[in-house]
Amino acid sequence: MDTKHKILDEALTLFSEKGFANVFVNEIAERVGIKAPSLYKHYKSKQAIFDAIIDEMNHRFEQQAQALTIDGTDPAADAEVYKNMDEDHLVKLGTDLFKYYLHDSYTRRFRKMLTIEQFQDKDLARVYSQQYFDMPLSYQGMLLGLLVSQGLLVTENVPIMTLHFYAPIYMLLTVCDREPEREQEALKLMEEHIRQFDKLYGRNF
Amino acid sequence: MDTKHKILDEALTLFSEKGFANVFVNEIAERVGIKAPSLYKHYKSKQAIFDAIIDEMNHRFEQQAQALTIDGTDPAADAEVYKNMDEDHLVKLGTDLFKYYLHDSYTRRFRKMLTIEQFQDKDLARVYSQQYFDMPLSYQGMLLGLLVSQGLLVTENVPIMTLHFYAPIYMLLTVCDREPEREQEALKLMEEHIRQFDKLYGRNF
DNA sequence: GTCTATAAGAAGATAGAC
C-alpha cells in the first residue's frame, strides 16, 4: 500500500478508537513509519486526512448503493434466491449480515468513527443516518418485500416489519462495537430474534 | 443553582455537543459567568469535572434503579395498572417513554455525551450498555412479562419479545439525537411499530 | 471565590537540508 493510503488507514484506526481530537498527527505518522512533518507532503492538514477518509467512504458507499440497486432492479433474479428460504436460511442470512458488519475491518472502524463524530456537524449526522438507518431499512425492506411476494412472510406493513427485523440487529451491533466480549451473547440473541421474527411474520400453517 | 453545580451543568451541555476533548475550560467558565482560573477553585482539573458528571449520574442511576426495583417487587400493584391495557394504552406508554428519554434535558445530554465517549475506556462502555441496553431490557421485560401473565400478550420468549419492543425505540431515539428534525417521522414510526407489535404479540381473537 | 498575569507544555504546521 502506498504511503498516502496507509496514512488514511492508520488514521481511521486511531480516529475510530479515540476520536479525531484525541489523535495527534504524531501518532498517525509513527504508525505509518514516518515522522509527523512528512505527513504534510501527503495531506495539507490533520483535518484534510479526516476529510479524505470521509471522501473515500462516500465513494465506497456510492458503489455499494449502486450494486444494491442493480440487484434490486432485477427482482426476478433475487426472487429465485429466496424461493427456498426457510427459517434456518433466514437465521444464516441475518447472522452473516451481522458478522460481516461487525468484523469487516473497514466497515467497523468507519462506523465507530462516525459514532464518535456524528454530533460534530450536520453532514456527519446525515452520513450516519443514511448509512446505518435509511439505507439498511430501504435495502432490507426490498429483500423482505420479495419474501412477502413469495408468500413466505405475511404482513400489511413491510417497512415496520423491516424495522422489526433490523432494529435488534443494529442495537446488538452497537453493543459489540463497545463491548466486543459480548459477541457470543449477541449472536445468541440474534438467532433467537430471527427465529421469533420468522414465527411472527412467517406463514402460520 | 450554586456555582459548583452550574459548572457541571454547563460542562455537560458542551461535552454532549462537542465531546470532552473539543471543549475548553475557557468555554465552560464563560457559560458559567466566571473566568477559567476560577473553575479550579471548584474542581482540580477539567477531567475532574467530567468525573463529577459521571459520579452524579451514577448516583441518579442508582436511585432510579432502586425505584424501579421497588415497583418491580410489588407485581400485584403493577398488575393492577396494566389490567385494562389495550393497544392505545400501549402506544401511549411507548410514545411517552420515547418522548421522555428524548426531551428530558439531563437524560438527553448525558446519553449524547456517553455516545461520544463510550469507546474511551471500558468503564464508560459498561455504563452505556448498562443504561441503554441491559437496564431497559430488564425493566421493560418485567413490565411486558406482567402483560403476559395478565394474558394480554402471548409469547414463549419474553426477553426476545422485549427486544422486539425496545430495539426500534432505541434506534429511533439515536436518530432523533443526531437529527432532531426527524422527530415527527420517528414518532409516526414509533406508533406504527407499537400497533404492529400489539398485533403480533397480542391475543389473537 | 474571583480576578489578572503568566507559566508550562502540548500539538499542528512550516522551513529548509538531504
Next chain:
DNA sequence: GTCTATCTTCTTATAGAC
C-alpha cells in the same frame, strides 16, 4: 518524500492580589 529543527498557537493550570 523524508528528515531535523523550529515556529506559532492554543490550552491547561498555577501564582498571587483583592
